[in-house]
Amino acid sequence: MGASGWxxxxxxxxxxxxxxxxLRRKVFEERDYYWEPAEEGRPxxxxxxxxxxxxxVREAGTHSILDIFRIIGPEDEPxxxxxxxxxxEEALRVLGTRKLTRAHVPRFEGFDHWGWYGRCAVLHDERGEPRxxxxxxxWGD
Structure with a gap:
């Protein structure tokens, strides 16, 4: 299995x-993650x-949010x-605005990111309200 984005x-x-x-509970309950049931009888x-x-799973991950265990603060090293x-401040530096919207999502690759690590952002509506x-x-190998 190769690397993948989620x-x-x-x-x-x-x-x-x-x-x-x-969200982690929902992804797990809906089985919306990589699981290799190739071995006979592997439930x-x-x-x-x-x-x-x-x-x-410990070696390759699930290629989903289940591979993230905790949210860290902005001052913490990933x-x-x-x-x-x-x-x-990061949104302003990278995308020129403090209030991100759904329209900014395609440009999120501009934010720092590494494999085996996740990011999150609050998205706002046209009035600047969080939605x-x-x-x-x-993720992945």
Whole structure:
């Protein structure tokens, strides 16, 4: 399996960590991640913890938000399995605005990113009100 990009958008809520955790649960429950059931009798895992007990997953990941374990602060150094939110200052520097919108998403490759690491950003409507949270990353071997 090669490397892959992934992205999700969810309705805005003030609790970024809560939105992140709810999205991870949804992706897991809907089985919307890479799982190699090629071995006979290899069932889907019953929990995220069981998923990460799998040797193949630990080596190659799931190519989804399930590969991100926590959100770090803007001052923290990115590490594998973490996600950092785009700050207003970073948005201004990269895209010329503090309030990102859905129209900016195709240009998100301009933000710092690394494999095995994710980013997220609040997206606003035309009045500048927050409407969505976009999560994205690049994953895989």
């Amino acid at each position: 992205d999700y958008s969810v309705p805005y809520q003030e609790d970024l960590v809560g939105a992140f955790e709810a 889907w895992p019953g929990s995220i913890e069981e998923l990460w007990d799998d040797e193949i 590490e594998h399995f973490t996600m950092r939110q785009v700050t207003e 969505e949270i976009c999560f994205w990353g690049y």
